[in-house]
Amino acid sequence: MSVLTIAEIKNGELKKISKELASAARKISSKVYTLLIGGNDEHAQELFSTGSDVVVKHSLSEYSPEAFGNIAFSVAKDKDAKIVLLPHTVQGKDYAGRLSAKLKASLVADIVSIVKGSEEEVEVYKPVYSGKAYATIKASSPTVLTVRPNSQELLTHSGPETIEVSETSEGEVTSRLTDIDASGGTQVQLGDASIIVSGGRGIKGPENWPILQSLCNTLGAALGASRAAVDAGWIPHNHQVGQTGKTVSPNCYIACGISGAIQHLAGMGSSKVIVAVNKDPDAPIFKVATYGIVEDLFHFIPILDTEFKKVIA
Template structure:
C-alpha cells in the first residue's frame, strides 16, 4: 500500500490546472515511497483527459461518472475508489468542491487529513505537509499517523513537471450511493469572469480606487492579463463590489503566481488571503503602506496614473 490517489477536478468540461499540479506532486511522492499514481476524474469521458494526466505522471487515469456535484455523492464515490485502490496517500484540491467533500471522505476512510497544504515532501516514508497557520502569519509542518494519509492542497502551490506515467485508462463503477440532500436552485449572479481561487494572476483594488466608478481601470488591467478581479474588504463593505471578489481572512484565500494590489494598504486580514502569492506587486501612493513589506515589486505612485500606463504597455506587448 504505497500508491497515491489524486482527485482531479473539471470546470465546464475542461481539466482544471490543479489536477495536473496534484498529479505531478503525487508522482514525486509515489517515486519516494515506491508506489503508483492514480488520478481520479469525475466524468463519463475520461479518455479526453488521459493524455494530459499521463504526461505529468499518472500511471492510471480513472473516470467515475458521479453526475452533478453533491458533497455527499462525491464523498461516497471517491471513498468507493479508495476502497478499491487502497492508496497510502490521497491528494484532493483545496477548492470550493474539495473543501466540501474532503472531510467526509476522511471520516469514511477513518483517515487523518491536513487541509490547505502549500508544500509536500516525504520523510521516513510519510508525507510532510506544510500549511499556513494563524491566518497566514506562520507556517507549520504536519504528518498524518493513520494508515491512509489525506491532504487538501492549495491551487498554484505545486509545480507541474512533465514526467510520463503508464497512463492506463480505467472506468470505475463507483456510484454516488445514498445522497440525503438535494440541490433546489443555483444563483450564479456573483460569478466572476475568471475564478479567483484558480487564477494564476489576480489584479485587486482597494479603497485607493476612490469609488465603484473606477473599477473599469482595474478590470481593464485584469482583462488584458487574463486575470481575475480581486478586492479588499473595505471596498466590499462600502458596497462597491460583491463579496465574491473579496480576498482575505473573511474572503477568499488565493495563491496566484502574480498578485497585483492597487490602492490596498496591506492590512493583516488582507495578507492572510494572498500572502502566499508567488510574486506580489503593490501600487500605493503611501511608501509606508504595510503592503510593501510583502511586495516583490513596489510602485510608490498614484494608481490612476500607473494602472492605465501598465495596461497600455501590456496591451502593446500582449497584443
C-alpha cells in the same frame, strides 16, 4: 506506496489544480492513481502528462458531497492509497472531511507543500494563523490532504497510461444540488486565476473599477478586492480576498490602493509574485511585495495597461 489524487471538473473543463495534484503525487510516489468523476479521455491525457499513471473514470456528472465521498472512498480502498490528495476548493473542502472519516484517515487541509511521504507517515507544510506563520505537520497514514490551488509546480511526465472505468455505486445520497448562482458570469474567477489585479479603498469609488478591469482584460486576470472596497458596497463579496474572503495563490497578485492589513495578507500572502501600487511609501503591503511601486494608481495603472497591451498582441 500508492497515492490517489482526485481531479475536479468545472463547466466541462479540468481545473488546473487537478494537474498540480498529479504532479505533487508523482514527486512522492511511483504509483499515482487519479479519480476523474465526470471527465473525459482528453482530461485523462492532461492528467497523464502531468503525473498520473492510472486514471479511474466515473461517469457521475452531478456533484453531491455524499456521492463523491462514497466513490472516492471506494476507489481509495480499492487502490490501497496511503495518501489521498484533493483540491482545496469549495468542492474539495466540501467532502474531504466526509472522505477522511470514512477512510479513518488523518486530514490536513490547505497544504502548500508535501515535504515527504511514506507508507507510514506524511509530512506537509501549510499556512496557519491566517497566513501569519507556516507549520510543518506530520500525520500518520492513511492521510487525506487538501492542496491549495496554484501552490504546486506542474511536472512533465510520460509513461504507461491506463484508463479504468469505475462503476462503483454513488451510495445513499440525501442531498442534491438544485441550483448554482454563478455570479461573476464569464469573468475569470479568483480561485482559477494565475494573475489577479485587486483594488482597495485607494480606488476611491466603484466608478473607477474599469481602470483595473481593463488591466485584467489585458492580462487575462481576475478582479479582486479588499474588504474595505466590499464593505463600501463598491463590489460584491465574491471578489473579496482575505481572511473573510477568498484565499488565493496566483502566480502574480497586483494590489492597487490596498494598505496590506494582516487580514488581507491572510488571503494572498502565498502568491508567487506580489506587485504593490500604493502612494504611501510606508504602507505595510510593501513589506510583502516582490515589486513595490510608490505611485498614484490612477496615473500608474493606465500606463502599465498600455505598455502590456503593446507586448501582448
